[in-house]
Amino acid sequence: MLDFFKNKRVLVTGHTGFKGTWLSKILINAGAEVTGYSLGLPTEPSLFEMAGLDAVNDIRGDIRDLNHLKKVFDECRPQIVFHLAAQPIVRESYKNPVYTYETNVMGTVNILECIRLTDCVRSSVIITTDKVYKNNE
Structure with missing residues (x-):
């Protein structure tokens, strides 16, 4: 199954996060050429x-910057896109809902727009986790 990724150009947004790091590692080990797109390192260490x-x-x-994101798509020419970039912290979303909405919704719109405008993308996976946790409140 992982042979599928051998020599494929893959873009992973949110590649410096927990899931993005592990996904990038798996893809590299499978022989993919991985480009990661992220704000920065979310934790120390x-x-x-x-x-x-x-x-x-x-x-x-x-990912809120459509022009920069489109340039990255044009330069790396991904065949596969994994979109993991998000503002995932629920408490932060209560404190700063506009930023969360811009990142999680419009960031995804920007990814989809870049996919639409890029003829090399053959497959994409859009990942979210906000509905998988039980709300105890």
Whole structure:
């Protein structure tokens, strides 16, 4: 199954987060050419740094910035896109709902727009986790 990714150009948004780091590592091990797009390192220490993913083309940017994101798509020409970038902290979303909405909703719209405008993308996976946790309140 992982042979499918051999020599494929893959873009992973949110590649410096917990799931993005592990996904990038799996893809690299499967032989994919991985470009990561992320704001930065979300924690200190950073799992991404500890994982030693030097093979990832590490690009820092904001998925709310459609122009920069489109340039990245044009440069790396991904065949597969995994979109994990988000503002995932529920408490933070209560404190800053506009930023959360801009990132999680409009960021995804920007990803979809770049996919629409890029002829090399053959497959995409849009990942979310906000509805998988039980709300005890």
